[in-house]
Amino acid sequence: xxxxxxxxxxxxxxxxxxxLIISIIIFFMVELLxxxxxxxxxxxxxxxxxxxxxxxxxxxxQPAVVRYFGWLAGALTLDFGNxxxxxxxxxxxxxxxxxxTLFLASYAAVIAVPISIILGVIVALLRNSIFDRVAxxxxxxxxxxxxxxxxxxxxxxxxxxxGMFPSNAKISDGMSFxxxxxxxxxxxxxxxLVVVAHMMRMTRASIIxxxxxxxxxxxxxxxxxxxxxxxxxxxxxxxAPIINVVALNLAYLITGVVLVEVVFVYPGIGQALxxxxxxxxxxxxxxxxxxxxxxxxxxxxxxxxxxxxxxxxLRHPK
Amino acid sequence: xxxFVIGYYTLILAASCLAAYFNKRSAFLLLxxxxxxxxxxxxxxxxxxxxxVVVVAGLIALSAMVSYAxxxxxxxxxxxxxxxxxxxxxxxxxxxxxxxxxxxxxxxxAPLIAPHGEAAVISGAFAPADENMLLGAxxxxxxxxxRLVFGARNSVGxxxxxxxxxxxxxxxxxxxxxxxxxxxxxxxxxxxxxxxxIPSLIFALxxxxxxxxxxxxxxxxxxxxxxxxVFRLTRAVAGNVVVMDYIEAAKLRGEGTGYLIRRExxxxxxxPLIAEFGLxxxxxxxxxxxxxxxxxxIQPPTADWGSMVRENATLISFGDITPLIPAAAIALLTVGxxxxxxxxxxxSSGLKE
Numbered sequence: 001x002x003x004x005x006x007x008x009x010x011x012x013x014x015x016x017x018x019x020l021i022i023s024i025i026i027f028f029m030v031e032l033l034x035x036x037x038x039x040x041x042x043x044x045x046x047x048x049x050x051x052x053x054x055x056x057x058x059x060x061x062q063p064a065v066v067r068y069f070g071w072l073a074g075a076l077t078l079d080f081g082n083x084x085x086x087x088x089x090x091x092x093x094x095x096x097x098x099x100x101t102l103f104l105a106s107y108a109a110v111i112a113v114p115i116s117i118i119l120g121v122i123v124a125l126l127r128n129s130i131f132d133r134v135a136x137x138x139x140x141x142x143x144x145x146x147x148x149x150x151x152x153x154x155x156x157x158x159x160x161x162x163g164m165f166p167s168n169a170k171i172s173d174g175m176s177f178x179x180x181x182x183x184x185x186x187x188x189x190x191x192x193l194v195v196v197a198h199m200m201r202m203t204r205a206s207i208i209x210x211x212x213x214x215x216x217x218x219x220x221x222x223x224x225x226x227x228x229x230x231x232x233x234x235x236x237x238x239x240a241p242i243i244n245v246v247a248l249n250l251a252y253l254i255t256g257v258v259l260v261e262v263v264f265v266y267p268g269i270g271q272a273l274x275x276x277x278x279x280x281x282x283x284x285x286x287x288x289x290x291x292x293x294x295x296x297x298x299x300x301x302x303x304x305x306x307x308x309x310x311x312x313x314l315r316h317p318k
Numbered sequence: 319x320x321x322f323v324i325g326y327y328t329l330i331l332a333a334s335c336l337a338a339y340f341n342k343r344s345a346f347l348l349l350x351x352x353x354x355x356x357x358x359x360x361x362x363x364x365x366x367x368x369x370x371v372v373v374v375a376g377l378i379a380l381s382a383m384v385s386y387a388x389x390x391x392x393x394x395x396x397x398x399x400x401x402x403x404x405x406x407x408x409x410x411x412x413x414x415x416x417x418x419x420x421x422x423x424x425x426x427x428a429p430l431i432a433p434h435g436e437a438a439v440i441s442g443a444f445a446p447a448d449e450n451m452l453l454g455a456x457x458x459x460x461x462x463x464x465r466l467v468f469g470a471r472n473s474v475g476x477x478x479x480x481x482x483x484x485x486x487x488x489x490x491x492x493x494x495x496x497x498x499x500x501x502x503x504x505x506x507x508x509x510x511x512x513x514x515x516i517p518s519l520i521f522a523l524x525x526x527x528x529x530x531x532x533x534x535x536x537x538x539x540x541x542x543x544x545x546x547x548v549f550r551l552t553r554a555v556a557g558n559v560v561v562m563d564y565i566e567a568a569k570l571r572g573e574g575t576g577y578l579i580r581r582e583x584x585x586x587x588x589x590p591l592i593a594e595f596g597l598x599x600x601x602x603x604x605x606x607x608x609x610x611x612x613x614x615x616i617q618p619p620t621a622d623w624g625s626m627v628r629e630n631a632t633l634i635s636f637g638d639i640t641p642l643i644p645a646a647a648i649a650l651l652t653v654g655x656x657x658x659x660x661x662x663x664x665x666s667s668g669l670k671e
Contacts, residue, residue, distance in 0.1 A: 018511070018512060018515050021512050022512065022515065022516055025512075025516075026524065029524060029525070029528055030528055032528065032529075033528055033529075130347070136660075137410065140653060140656050140657070140660070141649070141653050143656070144600060144604075144649055144652035144653040144655075144656050145645075145648075145649035145652070145653075146604055146607045146608060146611070146624075146645060146648050146649065147608070148608070148611050148627060148645060149627075149642065149645035149646065149648065149649050152627070152631070152634055152641070152642055152645065153642065155634060156634055156637065156639065156642070160634065160635060160636075160637050161637060167635070251517075254517065255517035255518070255519045255520060258519055258520075258523075258608075258612075259519075259608050259611065259612070262611075262612060273520070273523060274523070274612050274614075276527070277523050277524075277526060277527040277612075277614065278613060278614070280527055282527070282528075285523070285524060285527045286524075288520075289516075289520050289521075289523070289524050292517055292520045293515070293516050293517065293520065296515065296516070296517045296520075297515055300515065
């Protein structure tokens with residue numbers, strides 16, 4: 001077991017290094033701004049005195065490296081400074097919204113993961129049948145559609161024509177859980193449609209690759225019944241790729257959520273990011289980007305670790 | 319039971335029987351499953367649902383016929399070698415080619431096809447369709463159809479330029495890394511790792527917030543985001559070619575890096591790269607569409623599909639589907655390209671089974 005802990009520790013360390021590099025990119029990219037942040041906020045017509053005062057207030061008179069470490073230290077304690085536009089603390093703007101986004105993403109994941117794995121295995125077993133072909137075309141179409149297209153189609157039918165679900169996913173604190181699920185059903189369904197398609201295709205591919213391996217053929221040739229080939233021989237080795245597929249798609253969910261939140265006016269971090277980008281509110285943009293990147297890296301790490309845990313061969317790298 | 323229902327069932331049942339009689343197995347299966355589907359849906363949803371089924375089935379049949387005709391057309395026109403390849407193309411791939419062809423025509427000849435100017439205000443806001451305007455007017459009273467046609471030029475053009483640039487950067491770096499190896503290979507690999515661990519949409523938003531949403535910025539941002547993916551694939555494909563004996567021979571002959579890349583490695587790794595180009599184009603196109611939907615793409619008054627959806631989205635709450643047409647246009651092109659790529663990947667990977 002010591003081996004595994006060491007290996008996982010190594011992966012975690014690598015993830016931290018990548019996150020650190022990303023934080024450098026995120027921070028110093030703003031430094032590339034023509035002029036500086038104070039100039040961008042005050043506009044071209046600002047007087048030199050105003051600019052100097054603004055710079056002093058934002059700490060821009062210090063060298064960039066000093067400010068970077070200040071920012072990083074703040075980020076570790078979840079303090080990202082104040083928004084340029086509203087002056088409120090960044091964390092008070094995006095903190096609760098991030099929880100909302102996590103709620104939406106997990107809502108979608110809870111529906112999508114079982115459906116897509118079951119469908120993916122079925123399609124892999126029925127490969128090259130008419131069912132497989134139809135599934136291929138349908139999932140390809142779903143992947144190829146922009147998220148907002150699916151979202152508006154769902155709005156058009158489920159909310160405007162049939163009036164079953166609200167098109168506006170506004171949520172407030174006092175809502176009951178059932179009400180919450182009902183209000184956020186359409187955004188979750190949009191995400192489910194996209195993610196199921198991805199996951200199904202990836203599950204299908206990994207199962208088919210598995211079924212082509214010699215030991216499966218051996219099992220078949222010695223007369224093992226088909227269900228036993230699947231359950232006893234294929235499935236134990238299929239967990240690794242399946243866990244990988246799930247983690248990768250959860251990572252995808254985290255970014256897919258941005259467009260969906262905007263369409264459904266859902267108060268999540270994605271919408272906050274888009275707002276901040278159009279208002280050029282850099283502290284909010286930096287903080288949300290860092291949070292998104294950290295979640296993304298974490299899920300990718302989870303995929304790696306899951307693969308290591310389920311596949312003993314990866315524990316002994318050559 | 320209206321005349322339509324009776325006529326429809328008679329028709330498909332007769333067609334199924336004919337197919338069964340002449341031993342056309344797949345045609346029979348297709349027709350009879352259509353019969354069953356319409357039967358079930360007809361009972362549940364009444365004549366309305368039945369009409370919907372008929373329209374959908376008709377559309378699918380129509381696109382199948384168009385694809386078939388287009389494939390035969392291409393086979394007749396092209397030289398023997400290419401024609402032989404084309405014969406193996408499934409109908410979906412032919413459909414994809416037809417879609418790409420249509421979009422190319424619309425994009426190239428946009429000013430000739432569009433009845434009105436791109437930014438010309440010709441009527442009131444959200445005016446309904448009439449003989450002058452095929453799809454009605456948008457939120458400022460501009461002709462929706464004309465903007466759709468111009469959008470083919472702007473949206474696809476932007477995505478294509480960005481993909482070309484990402485491809486140029488990624489493929490060059492990948493080929494160089496494969497041929498040279500050593501520290502260059504390592505450095506590029508780590509660099510690609512870092513870029514790829516930032517979600518693409520988030521990275522694009524970060525860059526656009528700093529440099530502003532102008533066309534050059536979008537192109538460069540997208541190129542930086544997608545170049546590492548191209549790099550990875552090129553590196554992997556070229557890595558397999560570089561170890562071949564003929565590369566060794568060329569090196570011993572004293573050929574330079576440029577010659578090795580152009581004359582030896584590139585021609586032998588072309589097939590997967592072309593398929594990858596199609597795939598990358600889809601990703602880039604969707605990303606750019608998403609950006610412009612968020613108001614951070616091509617800026618108005620230039621017509622662009624993503625922002626057209628956003629600007630006219632209010633119409634959807636009145637049950638009008640016009641705002642969905644640009645979104646459908648995006649989806650259709652991506653599906654088409656994906657169909658073609660699917661076929662090419664299938665062919666080049668030898669996944670015939």
